[in-house]
Amino acid sequence: MESMAEKQPSKIHQPPEIIVLGPPLVFRTYDKEFSSRFRVLRPWESPLPLPQFLAAEAQNTQAALVSGVVQLTAAVLHHLPSVRLVVTTSAGVNHIDLVECRRRGIAVANAASIFSVDVADLAVGLLLDVLRRISAGNRFVKTGLWPKQKSYRLGFKLGGKKVGIVGLGSIGLYVAKRLEGFGCAISYSSRKEKPSVSYAFCPDIRTLAANSDILVICCALTEQTHHMINREVLLALGKEGVIVNIARGAVVDEKELVSCLQNGEIGGAGLDVFENEPSVPKELYELDNVVMSPHCAVFTEESMRDVYELMCGNLEAFFSNKPLLSLLPEE
């Protein structure tokens, strides 16, 4: 006789059921592997609109695997009455109604710091690209301009520059360590000062920008950080300042950023994220001092493998009543 009121135990040969929303790239990459371990509900394959699909198929589903861009609102959660676990493939959780999850007793697990190294690497790459103009240089050579136009505009040195890191979590720390290797001086801003680090703490963002040549945005998107990088901060960064954003588009006031770039009020920008992805302000296409990437800081084979294992690990722990691997801590 089956016991356990909390969860339906797996019947023999019956893998546990999960609903996937997105679907996230890691799911598309490891579809076969996920499908061999779980019974997967695939709303994107159905002609039904999502609410109808969920009403028809997912009433008993206990776990959801979601991508970082799916808006997991209270309305969507309403159609998932049996869900007790949400696993997101992103580090960020700004797309999840955490208040509703708490109310319903739904545990949330994320990618924690699994991607942080790859994200930090891209931040450094984008920064160096803006300063040394390699994307522009690559275009210059590949379009055959080099023999015609023998010299090329000078770039700017990275060493000795003052870097202000906004948000000193795991990504911010990896960025700091890498940039120190290039001879940069590091300061940071964060919700709270971190006594264990040697970098200079700056409580106010505008002051951090005024004292920095480079700002690297590494913080989570919350109500407090929404449009935190506004016109005032950008002007404080100044004409030769460079901003790099690998966090979330909405931490920066994108309209103001575009305007400052167009008017030469800041020196350049390296951007992996935007306010309305995949839409990117067309004005940026014209600018040589801007380097853009399509929110792909975590898209490496290694990170995909790592997040696949973490997601599976979380789901399997849940279904066998074990502690989750990357449970989001209570705020």
Added chain:
Amino acid sequence: MEASIGVLLIRPLSAYLQQELCKRYTLFKFWQEPQHLRREFLREHSNSIRAVVANGVQGPDAEMIDALPLLEIVASHSSGLDKIDLDKCRERGIRVTYTPDALTDEVADMAILLTLATVRRICEADQYVRRSEWKNADFKLTTKFSGKAVGIIGLGRIGSAIAKRAEAFGCSIGYHSRSQKPNSRYKYYPSVIELALDSQILIVACALTHETRHIVNRDVIDALGSNGVVINIARGSHIDEAELVSALVEGRLGGAGLDVLENEPEAPTRLLGLDNVVLSPHVGASTVETRRVMADLVVQNLDAHFSGKTLLTPVI
């Protein structure tokens, strides 16, 4: 009245350098002369020219040195000396200076940037956005840089600076050089092939000499393999370019990031169309800050020579 000292500047380099040279010397601007009139130009001014300012891409060869009987000093605006006929200079007792440290950081930065750009497909990603392709689909998966095995050919100033930066990314460092460095914490490999076998990213950072021409050849490329990446911030001739192109086209090599080419500014056509290749127009040392430091060093060396003082950064 003391005759003014003539200085021949081969390439423009920077407005700042020209300005500083003009303040002190009579400046002859070689690049402004049409090709076919250059011999005549040298002949005409051979009585005044006592110094030549060379650079990494063009230095006085034997012919130019012979055309300038009063030449006393060659001040190169570069770290590389492969374009200067050093033997001829020694023969004639001509002093030679260069700018060894001014560009170490910048060139090392470029090596890491080329690596990141190649391995993480940054230039391609930028193009993807600019072509509005993101609306159709997510970008592809690339390869992680941090933690990879980096092999450096040449552990001089630039090679060491590259190693330091790569270490901050958690990379393991191996190197090959003419002789093992006794105090180095990095692993020494007696041959480039052995280094390539153990590396995922191979970075060329040595001087160009007779021995190092084509130091990255077919065997080395094969040892590096289809997941390997070659980065060159030294001289185009360090790599057998024809072999490199074939290997890339045939998928026997994973990718390449090149700031220098054998026949720059010409590039092999087949290279231009490859997504796993990043090319840059020999700008490893081309930053506003470095140019200034290099120009200052050139001028200081010339000033020291013509006032009988010790040269700051002599080679000969």
